[in-house]
Amino acid sequence: MRIRTLFATAAIVLFLTSCGGPKKVDTIVVNGVIYTVDSSFSTAQAMAIKDGLIVATGTDAEILAAYTATEKIDAKGQAVYPGFIDAHAHFVGYGKSLFQVDLFGTTSWEEAVERVKVFAAAHPELAWIEGRGWDQNKWPGKKYPTNALLNTLFPNTPVVLQRVDGHAAIANQKAFDIAGVKPGQTIVGGEVETKNGILTGVLIDNAKGLVYGSIPAVTKQTYTQWLQAAQQNCFAQGLTTVTDCGLDMSDINIIDTLQQEGKINMRLFAMLSDNPENLTAYLKRGPYKTDKLFVNGFKVYADGALGSRGACLLHSYEDRKDWSGFLLANISHYDSLASVLAASKFQMCTHAIGDSANRQILNIYNKYLQKGNDRRWRIEHAQVVNPADFNLFGAAAVVPSVQPTHATSDMYWAAERLGNERMKGAYAYKQLMDQNGWIPLGTDFPVEDISPFKTFLASVGRVDAKGFPEGGFQSENALSREQTIRGMTIWAAKASFLEKEVGSLEAGKKADFIILAQDLMQVPVNKILDTKVVATYSGGKKVF
Numbered sequence: 278m279r280i281r282t283l284f285a286t287a288a289i290v291l292f293l294t295s296c297g298g299p300k301k302v303d304t305i306v307v308n309g310v311i312y313t314v315d316s317s318f319s320t321a322q323a324m325a326i327k328d329g330l331i332v333a334t335g336t337d338a339e340i341l342a343a344y345t346a347t348e349k350i351d352a353k354g355q356a357v358y359p360g361f362i363d364a365h366a367h368f369v370g371y372g373k374s375l376f377q378v379d380l381f382g383t384t385s386w387e388e389a390v391e392r393v394k395v396f397a398a399a400h401p402e403l404a405w406i407e408g409r410g411w412d413q414n415k416w417p418g419k420k421y422p423t424n425a426l427l428n429t430l431f432p433n434t435p436v437v438l439q440r441v442d443g444h445a446a447i448a449n450q451k452a453f454d455i456a457g458v459k460p461g462q463t464i465v466g467g468e469v470e471t472k473n474g475i476l477t478g479v480l481i482d483n484a485k486g487l488v489y490g491s492i493p494a495v496t497k498q499t500y501t502q503w504l505q506a507a508q509q510n511c512f513a514q515g516l517t518t519v520t521d522c523g524l525d526m527s528d529i530n531i532i533d534t535l536q537q538e539g540k541i542n543m544r545l546f547a548m549l550s551d552n553p554e555n556l557t558a559y560l561k562r563g564p565y566k567t568d569k570l571f572v573n574g575f576k577v578y579a580d581g582a583l584g585s586r587g588a589c590l591l592h593s594y595e596d597r598k599d600w601s602g603f604l605l606a607n608i609s610h611y612d613s614l615a616s617v618l619a620a621s622k623f624q625m626c627t628h629a630i631g632d633s634a635n636r637q638i639l640n641i642y643n644k645y646l647q648k649g650n651d652r653r654w655r656i657e658h659a660q661v662v663n664p665a666d667f668n669l670f671g672a673a674a675v676v677p678s679v680q681p682t683h684a685t686s687d688m689y690w691a692a693e694r695l696g697n698e699r700m701k702g703a704y705a706y707k708q709l710m711d712q713n714g715w716i717p718l719g720t721d722f723p724v725e726d727i728s729p730f731k732t733f734l735a736s737v738g739r740v741d742a743k744g745f746p747e748g749g750f751q752s753e754n755a756l757s758r759e760q761t762i763r764g765m766t767i768w769a770a771k772a773s774f775l776e777k778e779v780g781s782l783e784a785g786k787k788a789d790f791i792i793l794a795q796d797l798m799q800v801p802v803n804k805i806l807d808t809k810v811v812a813t814y815s816g817g818k819k820v821f
Contacts, residue, residue: 299345302327304788304817307337309352310796314359314766314781318759324357326788329816333784355811356796358762359782360517360789361729362769365657365678365719368511368521368545369528370443372503374723375510378408380438381723384415386422389438394430405452405492406431408438409723414584414690421470424449424478437488442582442724446485447478456491466578466605482581482605500531501540508543512821514727515810517789518544518770518779520719522626522657523576525550526558529565536569542815544569544789546773548576548626551614564622573774574624576657577614578605580634583660583687583694588631591663595696602631612641619645619652624774626655626678632663632702639669646673653772658683658721661695661703671712676772678717679706681735681756682725688741688750700751706736707754716756717772718764729765730797730808736761738802758798788817 304326311321313334323340325332333340378396383389389411397406413421427436427449435452439445448458453476460471467483469476480488511519524532524547535541549555549572556575559565565572580602581587586594589602604611611627618625625642629635635656642654650673659670659677670677684704692700702708710716720732731742736756739749749755756764770780779787792811800808813821 299343300332302332302344302346304348304350305340305344305346306350306352306357306790307341308354309357309792310354311352311357311782311790312359312762312798313783314763315783318763321782324782324788324790326817329788329818331782331784331786331788334782352792356793356798357782358515358791358793358797359766359780360791360813360815361515361765362518362520362775362780363511363516363719363722363729364520364717364764364769364772365522365680366519366722366727367443367523367724368507368519368543369503369524369532371510371723371727372505372507374409375506376499376503378406378438379410380408381410381441383411386411386413386416386426389422390426390430393427393436393438397431397434404435406434406436407492408436409443410441411438411447412441412584419690421445421477421479422447424476427478435491437492439485440582440585442584444482444485444582444587445585446480446488448480448488449478450476452488452491453478456488458487462487465607466603481585482578482587497531501535504532504535504541504543508541509821510727511543512813512815513810514729515791515793515813516543516727516729517791517813517815517820518546518775520546520548520769520773522548522628523550524548525552526555529570529572533565533567533570536567542569542820544779544815545571546574546775547572548574548624551575551577556617559623560617560621571773571775573622574626574655575614575618577611577625577627579611579627579629579638580604580631583630583691586694588661589634589637590631590661590695590699591633591636592699594694595699596693601633604634604637608637611638612644615641615645624652624654626657628657630658630660632661632666632699635659635662636666636669639666639673639675642675643669643673646675648672648674650674653774655772659709661699662705662709664702667702667705667708667712670709674713676713676717677706677709678719678772679704679709680719680721680725681706681732681761682720682741684739684750684754685735685741686725688746704751705754706756710756710760715768715771716760716764717769718761719769728806730806732765733758733761733797734802734805736764738805740802742806744803762797788814790814 470479580589767780
């Protein structure tokens with residue numbers, strides 16, 4: 278333990294014991310290696326908790342002398358960390374995906390369709406068959422499929438299957454008939470793929486809405502099932518706070534109700550989707566905050582994804598010389614929205630993948646933000662940045678919100694899309710962190726695996742779950758273990774203006790903490806994924 282922390286704790290103990298003996302608290306944690314993730318990254322042995330808040334940290338002797346508790350938790354010498362915070366995910370979408378056709382890891386289109394058949398047979402009550410997770414980059418030929426097989430197998434049931442990144446989908450003809458989609462139809466910021474006058478089934482970016490808008494709304498009961506399943510899996514992974522990027526007002530209302538009813542205990546930072554309804558409603562009322570919910574940002578989409586060639590690049594794709602992607606709206610939309618949000622208290626949080634998208638949004642941010650501001654406007658992903666544009670993050674204190682496992686998922690094919698020269702500014706998390714001195718980390722689940730341990734591995738080791746590649750992918754952009762833990766806790770909290778409440782184990786903060794079977798600060802890189810969560814606590818209460 279750092280000397281400064283020892284003196285501070287000793288002073289607290291002396292004060293308390295001089296005022297009538299040990300103080301009554303609810304819970305005392307002892308015999309742990311507690312990483313407080315305070316400004317000094319100091320450690321402690323014990324922690325006192327009352328009314329869901331941390332009262333003090335210190336040595337076992339100090340805490341036991343100063344406090345008495347109804348419950349004592351023996352950490353058994355194991356590592357204790359603040360509850361992990363996912364700085365960029367899709368909590369509702371993840372919950373929904375748990376009740377759809379699981380297409381993650383399919384090795385061919387035929388395998389994907391076979392999974393649809395099995396799912397449909399098991400769920401004859403469903404009016405629509407939905408699925409998610411396919412990735413043509415992992416299939417022979419790496420080409421988009423067509424819906425011919427779906428049309429044959431499901432002539433009377435609408436089927437729509439979303440790509441792993443959520444930026445493309447394939448729908449069958451029945452779905453198109455219901456939605457009224459026709460060959461040759463066009464839409465700003467999207468593509469309805471047509472070949473020889475026939476719909477192939479593939480929908481890119483905004484075109485997906487043509488079909489998804491026709492799917493009937495779900496009941497509150499179904500929605501509750503989604504969120505409870507998502508929450509259970511999050512707590513099992515040590516996640517106690519999740520940033521959900523892109524929700525509608527109706528989502529917020531249901532989540533708020535379920536939290537108030539005690540049916541959902543996950544803390545959520547919610548970004549509202551960029552649409553007129555959300556803007557009209559929330560710009561009038563301002564940010565909304567409860568103990569477990571904070572609505573304070575607008576999620577904006579500048580472009581699509583690299584895997585579906587929807588990322589907007591400054592120059593043509595290396596593997597498609599006639600194509601450089603596109604923005605999902607006219608540039609005037611982003612400028613006018615930035616002007617409106619600059620006059621509000623909301624954060625602007627913009628998805629930008631390609632170097633062109635990043636440049637255009639960063640220029641707009643710099644137009645409305647002053648140097649040294651504390652608005653914490655964010656670029657979500659910041660995946661491909663031109664070397665000349667990195668300074669635009671620091672110049673306007675723009676927060677790069679990144680997902681380390683994107684690098685280790687994309688590394689197998691990213692250079693084919695970008696070429697070696699552009700790769701130098703891709704997945705450059707160390708360069709991005711250096712701009713402001715801090716960086717929040719997330720997963721983008723369900724696009725990537727929910728596991729924060731895979732985030733830690735990809736950030737520190739720059740390798741995937743198989744340990745590939747030896748020596749790490751662009752290892753010069755690896756973050757240190759301390760930086761990574763901060764990115765998964767206090768920096769993730771800071772990115773959402775929650776750092777005074779969660780993200781570290783300090784007096785006055787919520788008692789969100791986890792006990793791990795092995796210490797991430799010590800375990801060899803090749804053993805990181807063996808880490809197990811022993812217990813997860815939210816507000817001092819055990820939730821896993």
